[in-house]
């Protein structure tokens with residue numbers, strides 16, 4: 199019998215970096231902002247539901263979240279769980295514990311902030327992980343030259359040159375410290391797919407060690423597993439900054 203594939207969508211973030219300080223009305227967490235008239239979270243969940251092998255999508259939101267249920271209304275195979283934590287990793291761990299999955303289930307973790315996931319990428323990730331019986335993640339090889347930065351000395355901007363950062367404060371300026379080789383560098387996306395029980399243990403081990411974990415694959419790496427890098431798609435970028443909303447709307 200084939201093993202279950204369950205998706206977990208961490209959606210308990212506040213979207214700090216996406217806040218447009220000039221637009222007070224945008225202070226809703228980014229996963230609830232509308233893209234072409236539909237909330238970002240709904241786009242992301244529907245993208246996962248497009249592969250019928252995903253048996254259930256478990257959306258993990260903040261404890262006091264007032265919006266998710268209505269936003270996902272009418273979608274079959276979806277449950278909303280208000281057990282999110284203070285970090286993404288803690289939200290995912292809480293979602294895993296809450297799901298109480300079979301030991302041999304697979305879990306797909308997908309950011310609520312990646313509504314542009316193409317079905318072809320999702321199909322590829324699941325196909326390869328199941329065929330190789332190995333966990334993996336969507337990712338893109340780095341295409342640009344990579345610079346390591348350090349803080350530069352402050353300087354006075356020329357007249358008319360806007361150099362403010364958030365909340366009108368002067369932006370930090372950076373300069374190149376070093377150029378890094380991009381060979382063998384990839385940018386991690388989601389979904390990331392792993393055996394659920396292994397992922398639960400890996401996240402717990404990282405948490406106990408006090409290590410900051412920004413994606414599931416890094417917890418698995420620490421645990422001694424080599425996740426497969428599976429080519430993703432640029433449309434699956436993470437909506438992070440104010441300007442990303444317009445760009446994502448063009449893709450969707």
Ligand SMILES: Nc1ccn([C@@H]2O[C@H](COP(=O)(O)OP(=O)(O)OP(=O)(O)O)[C@@H](O)[C@H]2O)c(=O)n1
Nearest residue numbers: 208209210211212213214215284285286310311
């Ligand atoms: N405590 C948290 C923090 C983040 N996330 C989720 O993790 C995903 C990726 O995180 P990110 O893009 O960093 O979202 P935010 O944390 O909301 O953004 P920011 O860091 O700008 O505040 C998002 O779907 C976000 O809702 C979460 O579930 N729980």
Ligand SMILES: C[C@](O)(CO)[C@H](O)COP(=O)(O)O
Nearest residue numbers: 286309386387388412413436
């Ligand atoms: C999981 C992730 O989207 C992979 O790129 C990313 O690490 C999330 O990071 P964030 O700091 O929570 O945005």
